Amino acid sequence: MNTVVRILRYVLPYKKNLFVSSGAMFLSVIFNMATVIIIIPLINVLFDPVYPTVQTVPELSIGTMKAWAYGKMNNAMAMTDPVTALKALCLLLVLTFFFKNLFQYAQSWTMAPAEQGIIRDLRHRLYEHMNRLSLSYFTDKKKGMLMARIISDVQLVNDSAIAVVNSLFRDPPQILVYTVLLFLFDWQLTLVVFVLLPLTGYILTKIANWVKRESGRLQESLARLTSVLEEGLSSMRIIRAFRTERFEIGKFRRENDTYYRTFVSIKRRRDMAAPITEILSVLVMVVILWFMGDAILSGRSSMSSGVFVAYIFAMLQMMQPLKHFGQTLNQISQGVAGAERVFSVLDIEPRIVDQPDAVDIDGFHDCIEYQDVRFHYDTGDEVLTGVNATIRAGEVVAIVGPSGVGKSTMVDLFPRFYDVSEGRILIDGRDIRDITIHSLRGLMGIVTQETFLFNATIRENIAYGEETLDGERLIAAAQAANAHDFIMETPFGYDTVIGDRGVKLSGGQRQRLSIARAIYKNPPLLILDEATSALDTESEALVQSAIENLMAGRTSIVIAHRLSTIKRADRIYVLNHGRVMETGTHDELLDIPDGLYTRLYHMQFQE
Ligand code: ADP
Numbered sequence: 001m002n003t004v005v006r007i008l009r010y011v012l013p014y015k016k017n018l019f020v021s022s023g024a025m026f027l028s029v030i031f032n033m034a035t036v037i038i039i040i041p042l043i044n045v046l047f048d049p050v051y052p053t054v055q056t057v058p059e060l061s062i063g064t065m066k067a068w069a070y071g072k073m074n075n076a077m078a079m080t081d082p083v084t085a086l087k088a089l090c091l092l093l094v095l096t097f098f099f100k101n102l103f104q105y106a107q108s109w110t111m112a113p114a115e116q117g118i119i120r121d122l123r124h125r126l127y128e129h130m131n132r133l134s135l136s137y138f139t140d141k142k143k144g145m146l147m148a149r150i151i152s153d154v155q156l157v158n159d160s161a162i163a164v165v166n167s168l169f170r171d172p173p174q175i176l177v178y179t180v181l182l183f184l185f186d187w188q189l190t191l192v193v194f195v196l197l198p199l200t201g202y203i204l205t206k207i208a209n210w211v212k213r214e215s216g217r218l219q220e221s222l223a224r225l226t227s228v229l230e231e232g233l234s235s236m237r238i239i240r241a242f243r244t245e246r247f248e249i250g251k252f253r254r255e256n257d258t259y260y261r262t263f264v265s266i267k268r269r270r271d272m273a274a275p276i277t278e279i280l281s282v283l284v285m286v287v288i289l290w291f292m293g294d295a296i297l298s299g300r301s302s303m304s305s306g307v308f309v310a311y312i313f314a315m316l317q318m319m320q321p322l323k324h325f326g327q328t329l330n331q332i333s334q335g336v337a338g339a340e341r342v343f344s345v346l347d348i349e350p351r352i353v354d355q356p357d358a359v360d361i362d363g364f365h366d367c368i369e370y371q372d373v374r375f376h377y378d379t380g381d382e383v384l385t386g387v388n389a390t391i392r393a394g395e396v397v398a399i400v401g402p403s404g405v406g407k408s409t410m411v412d413l414f415p416r417f418y419d420v421s422e423g424r425i426l427i428d429g430r431d432i433r434d435i436t437i438h439s440l441r442g443l444m445g446i447v448t449q450e451t452f453l454f455n456a457t458i459r460e461n462i463a464y465g466e467e468t469l470d471g472e473r474l475i476a477a478a479q480a481a482n483a484h485d486f487i488m489e490t491p492f493g494y495d496t497v498i499g500d501r502g503v504k505l506s507g508g509q510r511q512r513l514s515i516a517r518a519i520y521k522n523p524p525l526l527i528l529d530e531a532t533s534a535l536d537t538e539s540e541a542l543v544q545s546a547i548e549n550l551m552a553g554r555t556s557i558v559i560a561h562r563l564s565t566i567k568r569a570d571r572i573y574v575l576n577h578g579r580v581m582e583t584g585t586h587d588e589l590l591d592i593p594d595g596l597y598t599r600l601y602h603m604q605f606q607e
Helices: 001-048 063-077 080-129 142-186 188-232 237-241 243-296 305-346 407-412 437-444 458-464 471-480 484-490 508-520 537-552 563-568 586-590 596-607
Strands: 365-374 382-392 398-402 421-427 444-447 525-529 555-559 571-576 579-583
Touching: 001 063, 001 080, 001 142, 001 305, 001 407, 001 579, 080 142, 080 305, 142 188, 188 243, 188 305, 237 243, 243 305, 243 586, 305 437, 305 444, 365 407, 365 484, 382 407, 382 579, 398 407, 398 563, 407 525, 407 555, 437 444, 458 471, 471 484, 471 508, 508 537, 525 537, 563 586, 571 586, 571 596, 579 596, 586 596
Parallel strands: 398 555, 398 571, 444 525, 525 555
Antiparallel strands: 365 382, 365 421, 571 579
């Protein structure tokens, strides 16, 4: 229930649309009813030219009221000649149909912005919320889940819960009007109809579900086929080299065969649905015809041919809204389930938020201190078990240690990607948790191993996140990052669009672009996670000198892999077992006999 109320809250902004739309619906239903009634004299004028005389004052019972209304209608018909009446009725029928459809269209026209607006708002809200969630939330497993939430679950909500709102204003009024009309025409027959309809409806839904169930299997099979294909196409070189063509072809054939078999079975099921539906409908029709015919022949019913046709017509007209409404009811549970999943994401509180009394910081002047910092991820053991470190303004500080020891984790705590579990981090004597996140992160430029470039122009990539775009400064940044020359060689220079994640650039070029981005931002503090992957010598030299330009005049915290960075560092922190084991300059650390740094150095940096 709570979920439904929450969905309704997204519906509320569109109440004007809902209001107008239900008005249009109401008018459309009225005209629809009129079309059914016009059919009566229309058929009568053709097949029942003898009109019963009018009854005078009606008593207050449905039977006599009905007879009175029919009588009035017949009276009017008797006064005109049949051809004129036919013409007039035909014209009237066209007009009522026209207005019925006009208002029906007006209904969906005013409803469309509401339907689509709700899904847009919900999607927007979700994405906005995801941008506030703590980074710890975005593990690989969850990324797929979040994508599903924002794409398919939101769609589910649209297809169902929102459709419910739509259908609520459209179908029940129609069903109601037709039901009343049918009961007025002939209540006994209508009772029979109302026993038959739910029964056939139930059978038809079962058939539809039976077909749908298989469709899921088809989707899965197609997904597997695509993934085999994708894997095969992207590893053609390896496949040739290992001569595994036959193996790969076999894999593909198996999936292809499965897909074929599933498809054939589904097609057979689908094809069965239509004849079954038709036979069922005919059965229902025949039962009704038989029941009606029997009543008329035996004289139990005095239905005119006009009423007879109008009855059938009204019943057929009622089918569509009835079917829609049935489907909508079916979808409610799906929609609510989807909405619950969406809301479960919206309900996650972002853990890293500004304190109510957080202040802006406008610069970095003195030092950063890690004081007894302990940290563990949500899953797993403590990664940092009491780190102490000091970074003074203007220094280059290197962090080294075996892989997986927590170097990146230690550095990630400073921009508050994660918050310390215990201990604290101070900047100029103030706990970083007392500073607004926005101003804290504004102080630093971060260059990581994974160079992330957006599918945009080179210019936009370098100026990413900066409000002003200063052309000269941009070129200067690119020059300092040794990127200007290769940028100029691209087809449109700074306006060249680089592909997804910068695929059209080499590894070294990508790194230099992300260095240019940091130089352009010009932050007082630099966090640098040096790439470990080897570049060719020329590229390496270009990246190296770009990094030196980047570090010039800035306080830098470097997860260091390059000997040159380490040698010039003012201080090196050697991390092991979650804490700082050794501190000093390169030379000081090498003086520790059998020290960790000495061993690492000999292992990693000697060549
Ligand atoms: P380093 O940078 O020294 O190679 P990391 O800081 O990346 O080490 O990782 C330290 C430890 O924390 C590793 O054991 C790693 O598996 C774990 N770890 C890193 N990131 C996460 C995460 N998001 N969730 C859980 N564990 C993590």
